[in-house]
Amino acid sequence: MKRGLVLEKHMKTDILVVHPYKHHAFHLAAGCKKSGRETKAAFPLYEKGLGYFLKYIPGKIGKKAAGYVHDELHSKDVISSPYWQIRKLLSFLGDPMKFQLSYDTYVAKKLETHAWQAKTIVLLQDHMPKTARAAKVAGIHLWSDQINYSYEAAERIDAHWKMLGIPRVPRDESDNIEILGLADYITAPSTYARQKIEKLATQSKHFSIIPYGVDSRKFFKSDKKSSDSIVIFARTNSVAKGGNLFLSALSSIGRQFIDTLKKSSLRVIILGELDSEVSRLLTELSFDQRIVFSHGAVPSLEVPKLLRQADLFVMPSLSDSMSLACIEAMQSSLPLIITPFVGIDCFANGKMGIEIEASEESIKNALLLAAESFEQWSDWGANAAQAAKSLSWDAYESAIAKTAKTIDFNRLN
Template identity: 25%
Template structure:
């Protein structure tokens, strides 16, 4: 039994590249990975001879293109190479959504089992949520290309299974009419050795946000809530500012209680200097940074849309998107109760220890084994629900 795994990103790079590496590592450990196709790769345990690198100019070389045409061209080139690579005798072909539709068609035409990975909500749900979110600020959002939406939906129809990382993502597919027979929930993981708890809590209450400082991540909601909470502490913001909303952040610049830290490579250390992690996102699949914050022993203030494995009242305080007052109340509550911060933080570390990256790779390997054996999505979902911790 052979599997092909493809990702149109830097394999073992940041973000989705890390997720892809952990999945492929699980397949490699299980002896299932025969071919890896990626947009460049960093050295890992996967043998070099098994890797097909797709060459495409880096983002900086094509600055004259906006994001959507750049990614459209990148995926088109990736699909061309991936189609050739997938022409072998593979039992399972595993693709990330929208990156290689031609390869998906080829796989189904050859009778191969097809797994589609979707790290966010259903493409139509995602588009609707983001259009509505930008409209709240009077910003005209350029939605996903119709062709890209059509390709995503076609891949959902072709797939034998669709891997979703969280209950919200899973539910979005049901709401869009995708048969539950296809859906498999497969939460991500954390590097429990790199992200470790602090020795002692900070002397001053400190809330930390890591992500793009933009509409999708709820940054304006966070800043407005910070003002209302009046904790007397500090708010640290890590990440780049979204151009569309850049000027709306002006009222909070040059504030002694708010630190704009930009992009940082020392995120584990910053997490260990915080009291609480705040992530009021509007749309995600299952944000990796929430796993990382929990691994550092931080309680979370998050939306259900963040896809965190933390549970309301046990490791986190959950709020709805855009709810400034609820977020302010959560910040004020934790700032006033250091014992609760420590209680939730210890529970967060215990909880995320059930989701090491090795478990994610093992889940993906099990999906491939069962697909190759001809099992249905329902049978695979049942197998993953037995003996594995779940996101509630």
């Protein structure tokens, strides 16, 4: 990867991709670039200039800064100043939302003053509402790439908080509804996501489903030998991810689950920082003494290794437009226990694992059924990996390139 400098003062391009985080934005920008249209990206952190060296900072911060690069995105095509690189680094220790708002204001100002000019701007979900408004005022076409959430999903999550007796301010969907109204083109990663988004995007829109991908060079089947212990990789760190349901279920039937498997212990790896309720339940609930938990934020480069240690993937999410964690688990040949809300269109219930409802009872039943069907786990995992072959980042970028190439943004209404 070559390193270079880009002057931010003035910039003009066909397509501008902007996002304050990482997610799949680098792949989205790479796909737009592959279309042949002139493409620039604005990311607060990228491996260029000072940003190239931040990954060498010892400890957690350096690990988090690693991986902010894409082979198909030359540094000259990415706007990422030292100021915002440092701000992004500090946000790892501070308030991500405050950082997001600041970056949104910064980019919006660039568009308002015409310092940055583009025919089309690509924004993810509702992370940058000021930028979306500024783009429309400047006559720039808006491509909204939707990640997650709808009123229905928000209501489902809020209902679970209410069930727990915890007051919670409902998620404000007004920015995303406004963005969907302003958007000339919308992309989403799954049928589930499209169905929910179409309820918000009431006007006729150019709409495409483009599934996310997974890097088969990083995620692959483990060659680990049979063990007397079982490892569950659980994306259950929050109420929104069904963490409260999973822990309650495991507290209830954990002993039976281990006994049915005829194993000596169960290790549960919970990916991500725990929200307040999941953290409380992990402390207050009683679990079989043979169950050991580990949890916390993990640098993305370390996730493949953890998946290769696992035997089963569990994600009882209340809403994910298309869970990257799920398809990474599939590529790693893991059987899955998931809800239909994770947005995996290719998942086959009973052939790749078990589809569940977002309830404690459903999770308990699925875990016990999985334990009784242990001899099928290998086949379930193999089927999941086979399905995941079509979900590559190359395929995603090609689909994005086709979209960027075939849509005449100058003619959109």
